[in-house]
Every structure is written in C-alpha cells, then in structure tokens.
Ligand SMILES: NC(=O)C1=CN([C@@H]2O[C@H](COP(=O)(O)OP(=O)(O)OC[C@H]3O[C@@H](n4cnc5c(N)ncnc54)[C@H](OP(=O)(O)O)[C@@H]3O)[C@@H](O)[C@H]2O)C=CC1
C-alpha cells in the first residue's frame with residue numbers, strides 16, 4: 001500500500017520529460033562517465049535560497065513531484081556540503097511505487113552523493129538522511145572527500161548505515177556492483193556555478209530548471225557563473241542553453257535544455 005506522504009506524478013506529464021532523461025539501457029554519452037542532469041529550482045532573480053545557510057521552498061506541488069520523478073530515474077543525487085549543512089535534506093524519492101513508498105526494498109531510490117572535500121558535514125543519527133535509512137525509505141550517502149583518512153567516527157557511522165567515503169581520486173569505482181550510470185546534480189549554488197564554467201560545462205548532459213514565480217530579493221544564494229569575455233575583452237554570456245523546451249507545472253515553469261558548448 002502507498003504511504004500517506006507519498007507523491008504522485010501523473011503519466012500524462014511524463015512524456016514531455018522522457019527525451020531529457022538518461023537512457024534506460026544504462027548507455028552514457030561519454031565512455032566511463034555517467035549521464036549528468038543539472039537540475040534545481042530557482043526564483044526569477046536566480047536565487048536557490050533566500051539567504052545563505054537556509055532552505056527555501058520554491059517548487060510548487062507539481063514541480064516538486066516532477067523532481068521526485070527525476071530522482072527515481074537517476075542512480076545518484078549529488079549535492080555540495082553547503083546544501084547538506086543548510087538543508088539537512090532527505091535526498092530520497094518519495095514517489096508512490098518506489099521502494100519504501102508502496103514497494104518492498106529500496107528499488108528506485110537514488111544514492112545520495114555529497115561533495116565534502118574536508119569532511120565538514122557533521123551528520124548524526126538524527127540527520128534526515130539517516131532517519132530515512134532506518135525507516136527503509138532511502139539509501140545511505142556516499143561522501144566524496146579529498147582527505148586521505150576521513151575522521152574515524154564519521155566513517156564508522158556512515159558505514160553502519162551502508163554509506164561510504166570516496167576519496168576524490170577514487171570516484172570511479174572499478175567494482176561493477178557500485179557503478180553509477182546517471183547522476184542528478186541538485187546544487188547548491190557553488191556546485192552549479194562551478195559546473196557552468198567553460199572547463200566543466202561539457203560534463204553536463206541535460207539541464208532541467210524549475211522556475212518559481214517569485215523574486216527572493218537581494219542577498220539570496222544565487223546561480224550566476226563567472227563572467228566570460230571574448231578575444232577583444234567584451235563581456236559575453238557565461239553559458240547558454242540549446243534545444244530548449246518549456247513546460248508549465250501549476251504556477252511554475254520547467255525549462256529543459258542542453259548547454260551550448
Ligand atoms: N532551490 C534548489 O533547487 C536548491 C537549493 N539549494 C540551496 O543552496 C544553498 C547551498 O548552496 P552553497 O552554499 O553554494 O553550497 P553547495 O551545496 O554548492 O556546497 C558548497 C561546498 O561544496 C564544495 N564544492 C562545491 N563545488 C565544488 C567543486 N567544484 N569541487 C570541489 N568541492 C566543491 C565546497 O566545500 P568546501 O568549502 O568544504 O571545500 C563548497 O564550499 C542552500 O541554501 C540550499 O538550500 C541547494 C540545492 C538545490
């Protein structure tokens with residue numbers, strides 16, 4: 001039976017998204033690299049949150065359900081440590097019919113991946129992610145760190161739940177069981193802004209942005225990649241999408257496209 005807090009994303013809305021999603025046969029556009037979707041919700045003034053260190057609800061119910069559908073179609077969800085600290089996120093999929101929400105096991109649940117170079121996320125049993133693990137509603141996170149020896153207590157706790165630390169140079173796992181074919185990158189701003197820099201933008205296969213009809217005002221956590229200049233020193237746009245599609249979800253609009261390289 002589906003749980004009371006489960007979300008529904010109707011079949012009628014799924015067709016629009018299908019061409020944007022990772023191929024279901026696990027094939028990837030670049031060898032040994034996952035299919036990557038950059039997806040987030042923004043205000044009209046490009047803010048992800050009203051101020052640093054806070055969580056702001058931008059998506060309405062329909063686009064929120066869409067995000068959970070996207071989660072169900074990716075193996076992993078990636079965030080930066082700034083988001084883990086600010087949001088205490090669940091990072092699971094709460095759609096009816098996935099594991100923990102009407103289905104046995106954890107089928108359809110993505111692996112949370114937290115980029116935490118210095119292992120500064122001070123997680124505990126009370127962290128939302130670990131509560132969901134105990135309830136059989138989400139997978140334990142993988143934490144990508146550059147520390148050769150992550151703190152022993154954190155490592156022990158993480159492994160208790162089935163999570164693990166990955167050192168930066170070991171992101172690509174060579175044991176096939178833990179392969180990740182597609183990753184959904186949710187943010188936050190620093191992660192997104194760095195991915196939209198020229199040297200990284202080719203790593204993004206799709207961009208799916210929920211735009212909420214609100215201005216959060218100055219002082220927000222903003223998506224705005226570093227400015228670029230042409231050969232004559234004139235400012236040019238930092239990044240632009242091609243193959244753009246728009247879709248309304250309630251009061252929000254969802255924009256899909258590919259970064260023009
Ligand atoms: N509306 C939405 O859809 C979303 C909103 N958010 C919001 O965004 C905010 C958090 O954003 P922000 O503060 O920018 O934090 P981020 O989540 O982007 O995390 C930033 C940290 O991650 C590490 N990091 C980021 N980029 C890289 C990189 N390229 N290589 C290595 N490490 C990297 C750094 O850690 P270190 O400093 O330790 O080296 C950095 O300080 C929160 O308020 C959250 O609510 C987040 C996701 C989605």
Ligand SMILES: Nc1nc(O)c(N)c(N[C@@H]2O[C@H](COP(=O)(O)O)[C@@H](O)[C@H]2O)n1
Nearest residue numbers: 041056057058059067087089090091186
């Ligand atoms: N799609 C979307 N809409 C918003 O309004 C948001 N604030 C976010 N934030 C992202 O979702 C994470 C929270 O996930 P849980 O609901 O806790 O599972 C948050 O950490 C951001 O990555 N996304």
